[in-house]
Amino acid sequence: MSFTSPSVEALVEQLMRLPTIGRKTAQRLAAYILKMPREEVEALAQALLAVKDRVRHCAICFNVTDEVVCTICRSPRRDHTTICVVEEPSDVLALERTGEYRGVYHVLGGVISPLDGIGPDDLRIRELVERVAPASNDPERAAHYPDGQIPRIQEVILALNPNVEGDTTAYYLAQLLKPLGVRVTRIARGLPIGGDLEYADEATLSRALEGRLAL
């Protein structure tokens, strides 16, 4: 069943292209948008286009930014010698939410996935290696940092998703980075907080055992 207006139906179809939005939700959203003042709908449409027009990748970490360098890479209060490698900007968001991490990031833009035809060259791996082992003390590059100096990286923390592609990519990166004399670590895998041992899957439980710590 569809609305009696092709324009409303077209909007429903467009909204359904977004993740987690099925036909019913799209219809509910369209019905709401129909009642919204035109200025508000315009603001939403403009915000959508602005994201495409203004957002670019940080020259250092490839996170999303409206400037040349993102707010995290520009901050003098962050530890610029520790890099946390993630797949996507939303992973940065998740880690920032913890309020625990004081280092900087490197957004790969995905993971190695031969099935999807994504190899190392499709990700920002070359750029990560360049951050860990800078080829030259390029003054233009140095100017991007809060203290005007290219930092010497001490540790690279791999925070990729715990699945086959994430594991493959982590292994590949570790092989590439370790010879450069940097500490390479990986975030722990184990039981989620509030999780129940009885209901944990075997893989998670094995990892939790493997990663046990002395008390």
Next chain:
Amino acid sequence: MSFTSPSVEALVEQLMRLPTIGRKTAQRLAAYILKMPREEVEALAQALLAVKDRVRHCAICFNVTDEVVCTICRSPRRDHTTICVVEEPSDVLALERTGEYRGVYHVLGGVISPLDGIGPDDLRIRELVERVAPASNDPERAAHYPDGQIPRIQEVILALNPNVEGDTTAYYLAQLLKPLGVRVTRIARGLPIGGDLEYADEATLSRALEGRLAL
């Protein structure tokens, strides 16, 4: 926590104005939109504006349409002597989904709600009365109908939501319409199909008893 791009944050804020979309969903949508090709984002933005620019209310039933008269009111296969009164275009959608109803609709645009400052004059009640008891055989008006004639209404079915405002509006409409010599009915209230008598609330159960039918 927020994305390191003000443009992305602005989009998140805009998306959060829509119903059922909280911050986390808005962030997930924004992350997806960031990766969408520009043409697709443009199509979405244009669909949003098109709804505001092109959608208007059907001259007969006030449902949404891109034309003067909606597809239901234009259809010669519908029974134009039976009007089902609903609050919103999304209610038309819900009723059409059943595939049971062959009559036409009248979209009130809301219900009487003194607390929200909505009185009978804020709804399309005058227009409903005009449909049931046409003041004159206006040829311009008659031309809107598939057979070029203003139909003589036999029955008005009130399909308003089962709550205080819906009940008040239904009562008000019944008082207004009955003297015009039209049959006024109201859709049944009772146990939802698949519902459990044991878990039904008292109001629903009372209504179900009240509306019992002979077998």
